[in-house]
Amino acid sequence: MKAAVLVFPGSNCDRDLAVAFRNAGAEVSMVWHKDDALPEGVDVVGIPGGFSFGDYLRCGAIAARSPITRAVIEHTHRGGYALGICNGFQVLTETGILPGALMRNAGLKFVCKPVDLTVETVDSAFTAGYAKGQGITIPIAHHDGNYVADADLVARLRDEDRITFTYRDNPNGSVADIAGILSENRRVLGLMPHPERAAEPAHGGTDGAALFRSLVGALALA
């Protein structure tokens, strides 16, 4: 199972994400934003957290127009998998691969702390390793994680069971406490919390490891 982790100027969770994929059994390559193609045979693209292009203009806006991101859009259109964490989630909404937008936290402050989440669906390669309704603790670290969607979109996400994680104590004002969502084909996940920062005992928690294990396991069989 092959994973590619994108690296933009200002990415800072790229290596953590690569370690999490590798520990789950994936073969990982790092891909610079100026490349215009993904390595041959990539199953999943990881879009890491950080501050790509200094968050200039809007978080994720410039990265969403990078050469490599065009290749990621084509990869997802072909049914390829992608995982966007934090800034990676912002990049996915800026490309339109995932709907909605991420705005400044309602409290205006950068929030960096472990948060309690509820696993809302186990019907995806990303979340199959959890139990529906399970409580997990994963760190967040963001200034712009306030998920915005109109009432129609929230209803559609609910009806289609595309909300993967919700906050138990909403830290940023996100509509319907949404922390992560799936694409229509359930192969693209964007989330603000950082599962790669809760993936081994030294992190102080391992609740994120199941996401990588179940994703790598599902794709290794495919």
Add this chain to the structure above:
Amino acid sequence: MKARVHVMLKDGVLDPQGQAVAHALGALGFEGVGEVRQGKVIDLDLAGTDRAAAEAQVREMCEKLLANTVIERYDIEIG
């Protein structure tokens, strides 16, 4: 040719930064300030001389990059 783009959050999209500015103005003793909305101004220096072509080009820039039309609207001035 100069172009100026104003990017604002759409009506109905909560603007926490605008609210914070409104609170700060109140704390400074400015009375009668209603809603405050914060946006961006982007100035562009363009090579062309055709106003209509410039406006069309800037509109495409707004749609592709300068604004996130999920939450923002934009106005273009060609100067």
